[in-house]
Amino acid sequence: xxxxxxLDEYKELLSSYRQIYLSGYNNNYLSTxxxxxxxxxxxxxxxxxxxxxxxFTNEETYYRLYLLSGKELEIDVxxxxxxxxxxxxxxxxxxxxxxxxxERELEKQGFSLDDETAQILARPMEDKETVRLKYxxxxxxxxRLGIKIGYAKEKDISQILDLRNHEQLLKxxxxxxxxxEEILEDIRNGYYxxxxxxxxxxxxxxxxxxxxxxxxxxxxxxxxxYKVRYGIGSAMAYHSFLYAIDKGIxxxxxxxxxxxxxxxxxxxxxxxxxxxxxxxxxxLQ
Numbered sequence: 029x030x031x032x033x034x035l036d037e038y039k040e041l042l043s044s045y046r047q048i049y050l051s052g053y054n055n056n057y058l059s060t061x062x063x064x065x066x067x068x069x070x071x072x073x074x075x076x077x078x079x080x081x082x083x084f085t086n087e088e089t090y091y092r093l094y095l096l097s098g099k100e101l102e103i104d105v106x107x108x109x110x111x112x113x114x115x116x117x118x119x120x121x122x123x124x125x126x127x128x129x130x131e132r133e134l135e136k137q138g139f140s141l142d143d144e145t146a147q148i149l150a151r152p153m154e155d156k157e158t159v160r161l162k163y164x165x166x167x168x169x170x171x172r173l174g175i176k177i178g179y180a181k182e183k184d185i186s187q188i189l190d191l192r193n194h195e196q197l198l199k200x201x202x203x204x205x206x207x208x209e210e211i212l213e214d215i216r217n218g219y220y221x222x223x224x225x226x227x228x229x230x231x232x233x234x235x236x237x238x239x240x241x242x243x244x245x246x247x248x249x250x251x252x253x254y255k256v257r258y259g260i261g262s263a264m265a266y267h268s269f270l271y272a273i274d275k276g277i278x279x280x281x282x283x284x285x286x287x288x289x290x291x292x293x294x295x296x297x298x299x300x301x302x303x304x305x306x307x308x309x310x311x312l313q
Contacts, residue, residue, distance in 0.1 A: 029073035029084055029108070033162040038063050041071035041074060045081045048098040053126045055116055056083065056094040071205065077104065079170070084112070087205040101129045104311060105137050112312040113201040114139065120146075134310050142311040143199065144287060150280040152269035155299070159273065162298075168232035170263055174226030175254075177267050180215045181234065184222060187230040195249035201309060203247050219265060223260045224249075232260045236268065243272050245282035265298050283307070 029043065032038055066072035071086040080103045083094040093114040095101055105112065114134065118127060131141075152159050167177060180188060185208070192198060206214070214220055214235070223232035232250040236243055245268070252259055272280050282300070284291050 029075055031070065032063075032067055032072045032074055032083070034067060035060070035064055038067075038074075039078060041081060041095075042105050045076070045096060048079065048081070048096075048230075051099040052080075052097040052101055053130045054096045055114070056096055058083065058085075058119075059093055069207070076110065077121050084108075085205075087147060087201070089200045092201065092204075095130075097130065099126075100276070101126060101133055103133055103137065105131075107138070107312060112139075113142075114270075114310045114312075115201075115307055116310070117305065117307045127232060130288075131308075131310075137312065139310040139312045141308055143285065143309040145283045145307045145309070146286045146292075147303040147305040147307075148282045148284050148295050149303050150269060150272075150299045150301070152272050152280060152299065153276070156273050157268045159266055159299070161280045163263065163270055166259055166263035166266055170223070170258065170260065173258065175223055175231065175258065177221065177223050177260075177263055180220035180222045180230075182212055182215055184230055184233075185211060185215065188222065188233045191230060191233050191249045191251060192235075192247065198247055198249060200310075201311075218271075221264060223254070223264060225254075229246075230263060234264050234268070238277070241277065242279040242281055243268070243275075243277055245280065261294075262298055268300065291305075 063072065066085050073084045073086070075082040079100055080095065080097040082103075082105065084091045085094075090111045090113050091108055093105065093112050095103065116130070117125060144179060156264070170176065189211075219236055221234045221236075222230045225231045231254045232248070234248045235246040237246060238244070248261060248264065254260055269280060282295075284295055284304065286292070296302065
């Protein structure tokens with residue numbers, strides 16, 4: 029892999045390979061802002077050959093691969109010092125021939141299908157009063173147990189990261205690399221929500237962002253001893269919906285594992301619908 033030096037080099041690479049990958053497969057959803065950020069961090073690399081163009085972002089514990097391939101769909105991805113993850117997004121039941129062929133090529137390269145997810149969508153603006161009522165009930169119950177939901181403070185960062193990094197349900201590639209300063213900036217902007225116990229300790233944490241006028245849920249982690257019977261996840265979801273309502277945001281997106289029927293039913297019960305936008309996460313160890 030070669031380190032990408034600047035945005036001009038990135039644009040030149042895309043321009044040079046445009047004819048090659050035009051009729052092939054392209055899962056490069058890097059925006060210009062994202063590329064600039066990774067360049068500034070020194071965390072984006074590329075590999076180029078006659079048939080494909082590969083970009084890798086260093087996400088600390090893994091590399092995220094963005095692939096552009098010609099119509100032959102022949103790729104050469106070498107193992108690195110950490111796992112490599114490739115994410116393919118498509119419409120339910122509508123995998124193209126190119127994607128199917130690419131999947132066979134990925135298997136030849138040693139990749140395995142590690143996760144299958146579906147996008148979920150809530151529209152809290154359409155049911156404001158019900159959302160507020162459900163949150164008030166959930167918050168009242170938690171308050172009696174000494175648990176309160178609120179926005180994180182800078183002092184909470186170590187507890188948040190410790191909780192996130194030890195949550196077994198969260199895979200590393202569910203979130204992107206952030207510097208400590210970027211996390212602190214998100215905290216200052218109100219993009220980290222927590223549940224605090226009676227001692228003020230973090231017992232659950234959630235991260236989200238706002239993109240293109242919609243809220244995108246990133247991850248949620250709850251300490252084992254607070255799972256199930258407390259209903260913290262539901263309370264935090266309703267708090268999230270109220271955030272969208274107060275901001276006048278109509279759409280709240282997230283992702284859920286397709287094979288986890290319990291999780292799918294739970295998300296539907298709190299107001300989400302399952303979309304036809306699906307994703308497969310392929311992993312090369």
